[in-house]
Amino acid sequence: MPSSVETFILQSLAASGAGWLSFAEVMRLALYHPEYGYYSGNPQRIGRTGDFYTAVSVGPLYGQLLAAVALETWDSLGRPDSFTIIEQGAHDGQLAADVWAGLRDGPLGEIARYCIVEPQLGYQRAQQDRLVPLIGGRVSWAHDFAGLRAGGGAMFLCNELLDAFPVHRLRWNGVAWEEIGVVREGDGLGFKPRAIPPGLLAEEAARLPEDLPLGYTTEVHPAAANWLHQLCAQPFNGTILIADYGYEAEEYYAPERSDGTLRRYHDHRVDGEVLRDLGECDLTAHVNFTQVIDEAERGGFGVKRFMEQGRFLTHAAKPWLASLEGKPPSSATMALLRQFQTLTHPSHMGAAFRMLLLSNVSGS
Numbered sequence: 388m389p390s391s392v393e394t395f396i397l398q399s400l401a402a403s404g405a406g407w408l409s410f411a412e413v414m415r416l417a418l419y420h421p422e423y424g425y426y427s428g429n430p431q432r433i434g435r436t437g438d439f440y441t442a443v444s445v446g447p448l449y450g451q452l453l454a455a456v457a458l459e460t461w462d463s464l465g466r467p468d469s470f471t472i473i474e475q476g477a478h479d480g481q482l483a484a485d486v487w488a489g490l491r492d493g494p495l496g497e498i499a500r501y502c503i504v505e506p507q508l509g510y511q512r513a514q515q516d517r518l519v520p521l522i523g524g525r526v527s528w529a530h531d532f533a534g535l536r537a538g539g540g541a542m543f544l545c546n547e548l549l550d551a552f553p554v555h556r557l558r559w560n561g562v563a564w565e566e567i568g569v570v571r572e573g574d575g576l577g578f579k580p581r582a583i584p585p586g587l588l589a590e591e592a593a594r595l596p597e598d599l600p601l602g603y604t605t606e607v608h609p610a611a612a613n614w615l616h617q618l619c620a621q622p623f624n625g626t627i628l629i630a631d632y633g634y635e636a637e638e639y640y641a642p643e644r645s646d647g648t649l650r651r652y653h654d655h656r657v658d659g660e661v662l663r664d665l666g667e668c669d670l671t672a673h674v675n676f677t678q679v680i681d682e683a684e685r686g687g688f689g690v691k692r693f694m695e696q697g698r699f700l701t702h703a704a705k706p707w708l709a710s711l712e713g714k715p716p717s718s719a720t721m722a723l724l725r726q727f728q729t730l731t732h733p734s735h736m737g738a739a740f741r742m743l744l745l746s747n748v749s750g751s
């Protein structure tokens with residue numbers, strides 16, 4: 388039985404003259420089709436009973452450590468009277484609740500505002516149910532960047548947002564890069580490469596190395612570049628914190644990574660069958676952090692810290708860890724220390740994930 392998204396794509400292919408859709412379009416439909424997309428309806432599917440874990444689903448410590456980064460941003464701005472935390476990709480609002488819990492009793496507790504960029508009404512409703520009782524009138528929502536009113540001091544944050552942006556899939560044919568698209572194959576879907584016409588994608592392809600084996604397949608991320616361009620143009624001073632799995636370009640496009648990073652997650656299993664059960668599985672590709680940093684620098688932001696999650700969070704946790712010294716740990720502290728171990732140990736999440744803190748505060 389084809390999934391609803393697959394049926395929709397087969398109909399779109401039949402209706403389109405070319406009979407070919409870019410993989411980015413297929414990924415967009417699989418994840419964000421308003422009715423059938425994986426990320427439509429109500430936010431579920433993350434954590435023990437879902438398809439995959441994120442740092443947020445490990446427990447509240449992650450958000451509490453990000454609250455320490457927000458405090459650092461506010462300090463670097465000279466402790467202004469107004470300060471907003473802006474989050475995108477907030478899912479069910481759990482990270483916002485945890486960050487807020489970390490801020491509530493500190494110097495930002497009386498002044499901070501929280502704003503969530505969320506295009507989906509079902510997700511907004513779930514976030515409101517969770518956050519309005521906690522944050523009251525100081526939490527607000529914007530459908531997209533155009534709806535943001537956060538002038539002044541701010542920290543923008545997103546956890547595993549960019550890996551969920553649709554990517555274009557490219558293949559090296561020994562002479563040139565081609566774009567792999569999706570076509571009808573029998574009763575289902577299959578891949579078919581075609582020449583890349585002049586334009587944005589051809590410019591992206593021109594930046595890739597060419598001394599690669601025949602058939603080398605990878606991804607490029609014009610959606611991430613465009614998103615960053617827009618984000619850096621928003622009228623706020625402060626930081627942007629991006630947490631995700633990814634590589635710098637050299638590692639991303641290394642000859643041995645001959646099948647790219649595009650993967651399907653379902654029921655805590657991962658594979659490369661990215662056309663299977665569309666709309667019912669998560670599709671994801673690693674972030675190209677070199678591209679993100681280049682685009683941010685063009686937009687006036689500099690790199691403040693860029694490192695593996697383990698090192699980043701250990702730095703953020705220093706005051707908390709110091710406060711525990713010499714005290715017998717309570718069971719609540721022991722639970723947080725176990726979360727710290729999962730978030731920072733290289734064999735858990737500490738090495739696979741990167742954290743990038745960008746700043747446009749002069750002198751910081």
Ligand SMILES: C[S@@+](CC[C@H](N)C(=O)[O-])C[C@H]1O[C@@H](n2cnc3c(N)ncnc32)[C@H](O)[C@@H]1O
Pocket residue numbers: 426430433441442443444475476477478482504505506545546547548551552
């Ligand atoms: C992999 S999940 C991560 C969720 C959560 N941040 C976490 O770490 O548990 C990706 C999330 O990004 C959201 N998302 C994707 N594109 C978005 C956009 N343009 N604006 C807001 N959220 C978006 C999806 O709806 C989904 O909730």
